[in-house]
Amino acid sequence: MNWLADFFADPANWAGPDGIPARLAEHLAFSGLALLVAAVIALPLGLWTGHTGRGASALTLAAGAARALPTLGLLVLVVLLTGAGSFAPVLIPLVALAVPPILVNTYEGVRGVDPELRDAAYGMGLRGRQVLLGVLVPVALPLVLLGLRTAAIQVVATATVAAYVGLGGLGRYVIDGLATQDYPRAIGGAVLVAGLALSVQGLSALLSRVAVSPGVSRRRRAR
Template sequence: MNWLADFFADPANWSGPDGIPLRLAEHLEFAGLALLVAAAVAVPLGLWTGHTGRGAAAVTLAAGAARALPTLGLLVLVVLLTGVGTLAPVLIPLVALAVPPILVNTCEGIRGADPDLRDAAYGMGLRGRQVLFGALVPVALPLVLLGLRTAAIQVVATATVAAYVGLGGLGRYVIDGLATQDYPRAIGGAVLVAGLALAVQGLFALLSRVAVSPGVSRRHAR
């Protein structure tokens, strides 16, 4: 606990180019951009496969294969191919990490909607996108948000790898602290990453309460 006090009580750690506010902003930039790109790819694809039923098995297999990719190994490979100095070496592994849970949960959320609900929507004269967005997406929203939450937590925790390629973020404290045997710095960085992951989880829990209708929430709670 003294190590934590040494790190967080030091005014030098709260200002300047290596201060906690700047490192936190960098970490959120990496994680937020990766999550945004992953959601832009995975949510539409998950909606389409779930609604049409085409390629659902392939999506599940591809997502499982992507989960098996070692993030650090992929990072090193991208660095060898593209070099350092850009966000690509960090974003590509993080996006690859975030896509599977979003894609699978979105697809399964749409596929798992009550068939009677789908039939009723078509019976009311709705077609195609109207059925998808008017009837199925509201029911699937809890699973979609669960996929986004899982991806966000994984990305926030893994974005520390940015420090391996000379970029910033909270991982800078962990990597530099271990390299110089400055253990208060390393432990403080790890605590900051864990706290940020918990904050993201709380944010998505609040978002679920606001965005999901009470009836759908009760149905998923059973």
């Protein structure tokens, strides 16, 4: 506990480009951009595959392969291919980490909608896109948001790897602290990353409660 007090009570850790606010902003920038890119890739693909049923086997194989990729190993490989000093070495492994939970949960959410709801929507004269956006997505939203939440937590926790290629973020405290045997710095950085991940989980859960229709929530609890 004294180590944590030494780190958080030091005014030098709260100001300048190496201060906690600046490092937190960098960490959020890496994480937010990676999550945005992953969502742009995974959400449309998951919705289309879940709605049409096409390519489900390929989706499962691709998601499993992406999950098996070691994030740090992929980071080192990208650095060797592209060079350090840019966002690319960090974004590529973080996007690869975030895509599978978003993709799989979106697919499973859409495919898991009661077939009677689909039939009723088509019976009312709705077309494919209308059925998807007006019926399937609202019912599948809890699982879709769960996939986004899982991806967000994983990305925030793993974005510390940015420090390995000379970029910023909260990982700088962990990497630099271990390298210089400044253990209060390393432990303080780890606590910041854990606290940020817990905050993301809490905010995501709150968003889910606000965004999901009460009727959908009751229907899921009744199952």
